[in-house]
Amino acid sequence: MNxxxxxxxxxxxxxxxxxxxxxIGSCLSVVEILAVLYNKVLKKKDRFILSKGHAALAxxxxxxxxxxxxxxxxxxxxxxxxxxxxxxxxxxxxxxxSTGSLGHGLPVAVGKALKFKINNENNKVFIVISDGEINEGxxxxxxxxxxxxxxxxLTIIIDFNKIQSMDFVNxxxxxxxxxxxxxxxGCNVYQINGHDLSAIHKALLKKNNKKPKVIIANTIKGKGIxxxxxxxLWHYKNPNLQELNNALNEIKKKYx
Amino acid sequence: MRKLFIKQLxxxxxxxKIYLIINDxxxxxxxxxxxKFPNRTFNAGVSEQNMMGMAAGIASEKCKVFVYSIAxxxxxxxxxxxxxxxxxxxxxxxxxxVGSGVGYGNLGYTHHALQDYALMRSFPNMLILSPGNNNELxxxxxxxxxxxxxxxxxxxxxxxxxxxxxxxxxTPGKIIKxxxxxxxxxxxxxxxxxxxxxxxxxxxxKNYSLYSMPMWGMKSKIKVTKIIKNFSEIxxxxxxxxxxxxxxxxxxxxxxxxxxTIIKSKYIKNTxxxxxxxxxxxxxKYGPK
Numbered sequence: 014m015n016x017x018x019x020x021x022x023x024x025x026x027x028x029x030x031x032x033x034x035x036x037i038g039s040c041l042s043v044v045e046i047l048a049v050l051y052n053k054v055l056k057k058k059d060r061f062i063l064s065k066g067h068a069a070l071a072x073x074x075x076x077x078x079x080x081x082x083x084x085x086x087x088x089x090x091x092x093x094x095x096x097x098x099x100x101x102x103x104x105x106x107x108x109x110x111s112t113g114s115l116g117h118g119l120p121v122a123v124g125k126a127l128k129f130k131i132n133n134e135n136n137k138v139f140i141v142i143s144d145g146e147i148n149e150g151x152x153x154x155x156x157x158x159x160x161x162x163x164x165x166x167l168t169i170i171i172d173f174n175k176i177q178s179m180d181f182v183n184x185x186x187x188x189x190x191x192x193x194x195x196x197x198x199g200c201n202v203y204q205i206n207g208h209d210l211s212a213i214h215k216a217l218l219k220k221n222n223k224k225p226k227v228i229i230a231n232t233i234k235g236k237g238i239x240x241x242x243x244x245x246l247w248h249y250k251n252p253n254l255q256e257l258n259n260a261l262n263e264i265k266k267k268y269x
Numbered sequence: 270m271r272k273l274f275i276k277q278l279x280x281x282x283x284x285x286k287i288y289l290i291i292n293d294x295x296x297x298x299x300x301x302x303x304x305k306f307p308n309r310t311f312n313a314g315v316s317e318q319n320m321m322g323m324a325a326g327i328a329s330e331k332c333k334v335f336v337y338s339i340a341x342x343x344x345x346x347x348x349x350x351x352x353x354x355x356x357x358x359x360x361x362x363x364x365x366x367v368g369s370g371v372g373y374g375n376l377g378y379t380h381h382a383l384q385d386y387a388l389m390r391s392f393p394n395m396l397i398l399s400p401g402n403n404n405e406l407x408x409x410x411x412x413x414x415x416x417x418x419x420x421x422x423x424x425x426x427x428x429x430x431x432x433x434x435x436x437x438x439x440t441p442g443k444i445i446k447x448x449x450x451x452x453x454x455x456x457x458x459x460x461x462x463x464x465x466x467x468x469x470x471x472x473x474x475k476n477y478s479l480y481s482m483p484m485w486g487m488k489s490k491i492k493v494t495k496i497i498k499n500f501s502e503i504x505x506x507x508x509x510x511x512x513x514x515x516x517x518x519x520x521x522x523x524x525x526x527x528x529x530t531i532i533k534s535k536y537i538k539n540t541x542x543x544x545x546x547x548x549x550x551x552x553x554k555y556g557p558k
Binding site: 103109110111113114116117119120121122123124125126127128129131150151154155157158 | 288308311313314316318319320321322323324325326327328329330332349350353354357358
């Protein structure tokens with residue numbers, strides 16, 4: 014598993030540099046969550062939506078590790094004529110739904126969960142949303158509906174990296190007390206370290222009785238690269254060659 | 270047209286693949302479907318964006334979804350969900366809006382559907398279904414049931430006269446003859462304005478033929494040029510603004526062609542209607558003549 018995570022991070026760094034693309038911090042915070050989902054939790058019949066579509070590269074790198082997309086396709090990221098746009102695209106093998114505009118994934122996931130539940134199908138629906146998406150009205154509309162219909166086949170993971178586009182979440186729009194808000198909306202809520210593989214796995218496996226499950230995954234934006242961590246500059250900037258080499262050295266040392 | 274819509278939807282749901290979602294509207298209309306298919310009918314509450322996203326989610330699991338609401342609530346309120354989740358993914362969701370034009374006249378401008386074609390016809394995969402009578406309505410529903418796709422069904426709030434129902438062969442961009450007259454000069458309607466068009470023929474457009482086009486959209490623009498060139502003059506009639514409406518869609522379709530057909534449009538005056546009145550009153554004052 015560590016090797017998978019290392020590879021995902023290396024590919025995110027290299028491809029962001031090559032494509033001169035944005036959102037590297039958002040990609041790095043969600044790596045462990047995606048790795049556990051794809052390698053330990055998701056079954057063929059299950060559905061997964063990455064609602065924070067700007068972390069598309071993290072998903073593509075995860076799909077590559079699962080051999081769902083080829084190295085040729087992965088390396089086309091950022092070039093012309095590629096299917097790998099910088100927001101999640103359903104044209105890519107293994108991707109359930111296109112996202113990019115925040116707050117769209119959860120209503121779709123709720124629709125899928127509702128369909129499975131009322132037809133007594135045991136498919137599960139998983140979704141990762143960003144902390145910025147907590148600002149969206151649709152998030153709360155969907156939670157009301159999911160909770161009313163007791164959609165216990167729905168698991169929402171919040172990649173709570175504490176930084177949204179322009180600034181720290183608590184400086185843009187305070188969303189606290191988040192856990193209490195979610196509980197009051199009728200969800201089972203777990204709070205975990207979103208980089209701890211076993212904690213992620215355990216929380217995902219927890220049984221849901223009559224409520225949708227929400228996992229608040231405390232993560233670090235830019236996780237794994239000292240000069241990218243907790244700095245919203247890396248929501249926008251891509252690493253130059255020197256920064257890329259420094260970052261790759263950090264990864265190599267960490268996983269040596 | 271609401272009750273006939275529900276009646277036909279029940280008939281079509283033999284496979285139980287059809288879901289009906291409402292946003293807390295449809296009292297005394299949707300109940301027959303709900304009673305027959307309780308686990309295919311869901312009230313999303315007053316939350317149109319979630320409703321439309323959910324519709325996409327259900328439709329993405331090989332189901333057909335009808336989202337039923339009135340006026341602008343199923344269109345403008347959740348426009349991006351329609352664009353990204355339904356049209357982009359090309360999912361079989363039919364968005365139903367009741368109260369075309371000034372159908373909800375007395376409820377005021379917030380409840381008038383005057384710009385909805387403009388929005389819905391800007392989506393590449395969206396098919397517009399705008400019935401002008403009961404036969405067109407059931408035929409459109411039969412079509413969309415056989416060929417489920419992103420679609421927008423625009424219904425007249427009023428029930429139309431009950432006559433023997435007859436299925437018509439309708440395809441996108443096809444015109445249906447209602448009154449035979451001049452072979453080259455025609456009035457072409459979409460939606461529930463056929464009675465207005467009939468009056469126009471009696472008054473200022475004597476002997477014009479009357480046709481309707483209940484199914485159209487971005488994809489049928491090329492096909493429609495072949496129809497237009499058969500006529501020397503087409504007067505379009507609609508209960509929508511000119512800007513972004515049916516008449517301007519038809520005009521756009523012959524731009525950059527050598528077709529010389531004169532297209533004139535009759536529509537609801539391009540203005541914010543501040544005054545309140547019945548549908549009949551508002552149509553008489555602001556509508557096509």
